[in-house]
Amino acid sequence: MAYQHIRVPEKGEPIKVREDGHLDVPDVPVIPFIEGDGIGPDITRAAMIIWNAAVKEAYGEDRAVSWMEIYAGEKAVGVYGDQTWLPQETIEAIRDWHVAIKGPLTTPVGGGIRSLNVALRQKLDLYVCLRPVRHFPGVPSPVKRPELTDMVIFRENAEDIYAGVEWEAKTPEAEKVIRFLQEEMGVTQIRFPESSGIGIKPVSEDGTRRLVRAAIEYAIERHRSSVTLVHKGNIMKFTEGAFRDWGYRTAAEEFGAKPLDGGPWHVMTHPETGEEIVIKDVIADAFLQQILTRPDAYEVIATMNLNGDYISDALAACVGGIGIAPGANINYETGHALFEATHGTAPKYAGQDKVNPSSLVLSGEMMFRHLGWEEAADAISRGMERTFANRTVTYDFARAMEGATKVKCSQFAQAVADHMRA
Ligand SMILES: NC(=O)C1=CN([C@@H]2O[C@H](COP(=O)(O)OP(=O)(O)OC[C@H]3O[C@@H](n4cnc5c(N)ncnc54)[C@H](OP(=O)(O)O)[C@@H]3O)[C@@H](O)[C@H]2O)C=CC1
Ligand SMILES: O=C(O)CCC(=O)C(=O)O
Ligand SMILES: [Mg+2]
Secondary structure (H helix, E strand, O other): OOOOOOOOOOOOEOOEEOOOOOEEOOOOEEEEEEOOOOOHHHHHHHHHHHHHHHHHHHHOOOOOOEEEEOOOOHHHHHHHOOOOOOOHHHHHHHHHHOEEEEOOOOOOOOOOOOOHHHHHHHHOOOOEEEEEEEOOOOOOOOOOOHHHOEEEEEEEOOOHHHHOEEEOOOOHHHHHHHHHHHHHHOOOOOOOHHHOOEEEOOOOHHHHHHHHHHHHHHHHHOOOOEEEEEEOOOOOHHHHHHHHHHHHHHHHHHHOOEEOOOOOOEEEEOOOOOOEEEEEEEEHHHHHHHHHHOHHHOOEEEEOHHHHHHHHHHHHHHOOOHHHOEEEEEOOOOOOEEEEEOOOOOHHHOOOOOOOOHHHHHHHHHHHHHHOOHHHHHHHHHHHHHHHHOOEEOHHHHOOOOOOEEOOHHHHHHHHHHHOOO
């Protein structure tokens, strides 16, 4: 594997994917990482301290990660020049080495480049955005019982309004689409056609089925008792409403689910234990209030791209904020996975060694579990739990925690590494 600017480390081997999608992980896997923009370098540096310490604590000298830097965002423009925000070889490197991890990347609002984060997901067809949300004891939260929030979000990652099919107001393209809609499709509801931008929201049965299938398989594997389809199908009938119907159909046709009390909810049985798994749905706005009033009613969530974006930040707030919510982008068929923090580049804090690295750190914990390196993942959880119990926290938690010791990003990382001894 030869690249223009990516330096392949001398030590280490690639992770391989078997035909059944399982990973063959060598003792020293090469794992590409993207540092990210804004606070990216701060949190990546901190997370590396923790990840390397966890592998060492779990396996001594027998295993190690051989990190390989790949580029995207502002750093890519520096390395490749010529406004290259997302080099082709970055995509190829993730394809070649299968599992990678990244910090946040900036997307300008309005004009400018389209999201590099979304582009990475689309180009690699990482159709599941997996975002687990759970509370660590001691972490301050705006809700009374944060421990009741224990959900795993399966956010569709390749479709919806995020597909980027849109045209700016007053351009020939927008005018052409509006004319087509009015003259050929009989559309009369565009209130201000002369000044409207136009966006198109593709949602497919194929895309919905693979997402809902992954969510149900996860519920089976982790013995969760419900999967909830979250949508706004009363308003967007043929996209979000269809998502709900295709979701139920997937449960019925692929997992033998049967209507519950006449439907639309369904119930299926766990293939090994016979436990019941309820497949239900809820309209997105009601869901956003219920995660505050009775979060324990929900476990696995399957939803579309935009809803999932809103829901994951709202749920993160319930357990302490986006500084602690991890994530992964996964294609379960090809085995490709790109782990990433759920928050953005927080530019006002860039370079201050200040922010909370937990979101990226816990994305690494997810990555180790994905590799089957459970002992390293457990070491991270242990280190985090003890550090929070000790009230050693970054500024974001310190401002809501009495008696906290406020530390810098790198000091927090060192504290976690020091606390992870079994
Ligand atoms: N996957 C990705 O790479 C993502 C990229 N982005 C991009 O990031 C840029 C900035 O987006 P913005 O909307 O400001 O959202 P951000 O997530 O970057 O920041 C919003 C606020 O969240 C808090 N926050 C975020 N990260 C942390 C952290 N690690 N520790 C503690 N607090 C944190 C801060 O709150 P406070 O001010 O209260 O301290 C911060 O001001 C945009 O270009 C956006 O497109 C956004 C989301 C995801
Ligand atoms: O790509 C971006 O800039 C934002 C993406 C985002 O908010 C997310 O994935 O949660
Ligand atoms: Mg987001």
